[in-house]
Amino acid sequence: MKIRSCEFMISAVSRNQYPTNEIPEIALAGRSNVGKSSLINMLLNRKKLARTSSTPGKTQTINFYMINNEFHFVDLPGYGYAKVSKKSKEEWGKIIETYLTTRERLVEVIQLIDIRHKPTVQDVQMYNWIRHFGFKGIVVATKLDKIKRSQRQKQIRLIRKTLEMNKEDILIPVSSINREGKERLWEVIGNTFIQ
Ligand code: GTP
Ligand code: MG
DSSP states (O other): OOOOOEEEEEEESSGGGSOOSOOOEEEEEEBTTSSHHHHHHHHHTOSSSSOOOSSSOOOOSEEEEEETTTEEEEEOOOBOOTTSOHHHHHHHHHHHHHHHHHOTTEEEEEEEEETTSOOOHHHHHHHHHHHHTTOOOEEEEEOGGGSOGGGHHHHHHHHHHHTTOOTTSOEEEOOTTTOTTHHHHHHHHHHHTTO
């Protein structure tokens, strides 16, 4: 995909703050700190368009980005961060759920899983949920640069098995540091608009 333009649009918490245009959206979901914001920057060749942080819980609102005036990337708040209060966990949960269940122009959800770890119960729930609502679900295994080459297949198998993915379900390992997997991911994203 050739990026002609990309810009941050708005940070939203409630529905009335979402952009009102009719543009299709691709959302990124995953645990806090898994690399959602970094992936957006990597895909768009921008260092700091989406705010990233080594402290989990950086993105606490839904952030909308406009790409080529054709579609939006939607950076969702991360789930599963232990060090926040029960109340704010519930609030984040609601923010994510409201978006995912009500947004009609949402065409696909990319779910990010850290390639080093077995998907958590919440990851499995999220993936099931994505499928339940009729999305294909693109799984992106992040931080590929952090494991040895010899560990790759083993970790990929673990993720596929834990999420109960079928053979035809898509999993793409990527690194936002060295950009491995970028072309393949763009190809898959491009295909979601073609059908
Ligand atoms: P929240 O906003 O808290 O939900 O986190 P996030 O999923 O947006 O994660 P973010 O992109 O902020 O990245 C978290 C940390 O992981 C940062 O320190 C990033 O530099 C690091 N990181 C993200 N992607 C990669 C990657 O592919 N490789 C390596 N080595 N580090 C990464
Ligand atoms: Mg983030």
